[in-house]
Amino acid sequence: QQQVKQSPQSLIVQKGGISIINCAYENTAFDYFPWYQQFPGKGPALLIAIRPDVSEKKEGRFTISFNKSAKQFSLHIMDSQPGDSATYFCAASFGSGNTGKLIFGQGTTLQVKP
Amino acid sequence: EAGVAQSPRYKIIEKRQSVAFWCNPISGHATLYWYQQILGQGPKLLIQFQNNGVVDDSQLPKDRFSAERLKGVDSTLKIQPAKLEDSAVYLCASILAPGRGETQYFGPGTRLLVL
Numbered sequence: 450q451q452q453v454k455q456s457p458q459s460l461i462v463q464k465g466g467i468s469i470i471n472c473a474y475e476n477t478a479f480d481y482f483p484w485y486q487q488f489p490g491k492g493p494a495l496l497i498a499i500r501p502d503v504s505e506k507k508e509g510r511f512t513i514s515f516n517k518s519a520k521q522f523s524l525h526i527m528d529s530q531p532g533d534s535a536t537y538f539c540a541a542s543f544g545s546g547n548t549g550k551l552i553f554g555q556g557t558t559l560q561v562k563p
Numbered sequence: 564e565a566g567v568a569q570s571p572r573y574k575i576i577e578k579r580q581s582v583a584f585w586c587n588p589i590s591g592h593a594t595l596y597w598y599q600q601i602l603g604q605g606p607k608l609l610i611q612f613q614n615n616g617v618v619d620d621s622q623l624p625k626d627r628f629s630a631e632r633l634k635g636v637d638s639t640l641k642i643q644p645a646k647l648e649d650s651a652v653y654l655c656a657s658i659l660a661p662g663r664g665e666t667q668y669f670g671p672g673t674r675l676l677v678l
Binding site for chain 2: 453455483485490491492493494495498538540549550551553554555556
């Protein structure tokens with residue numbers, strides 16, 4: 450019940466294209482859903498995050514779409530660039546009053562071809 | 564603002580040996596996490612500290628792993644004795660205080676290879 454399932458495992462996109470990564474969860478107590486970006490040899494860094502009271506959040510080229518009834522959320526990267534090539538992790542955590550522990554998905558390796 | 568510091572960056576040991584990792588969180592961050600990231604997987608929480616007290620160590624293999632956070636600042640994670648399956652990147656993260664929407668800042672990790 451505390452799992453977060455992420456797909457696809459890997460993704461190849463042409464420069465300028467749209468990258469889409471999907472995640473699904475079971476536990477309806479989750480109320481914070483961040484996406485992390487990780488480059489080789491580096492720790493994960495927060496990219497964008499959403500709470501379940503909104504269905505979409507956009508920051509620059511990055512958009513999270515959230516479907517509470519389906520218990521799914523996705524990351525869309527518009528106008529993908531070679532510099533976006535990295536591993537992306539979705540995650541979920543419990544909200545206020547809890548520990549802030551993150552449950553991560555398995556990760557998606559994105560390659561953007563020039 | 565300085566980030567989360569970790570050392571060493573790489574460590575190679577033989578199985579059954581012991582190893583220790585060090586983490587210095589962002590100044591003023593009360594909560595510190597240790598995660599294990601096995602190749603090709605997402606990070607998995609091992610232990611969480613609030614100041615110098617343990618909040619969650621339910622996923623820590625306590626027969627071989629131990630961790631401490633003296634004076635609520637730096638933390639060390641130890642493995643003794645190491646097994647082949649402990650080969651992974653050990654990530655330290657910190658936040659100001661737990662709560663809804665707090666950003667966890669991660670260090671670069673320590674890559675451990677157990678031979």
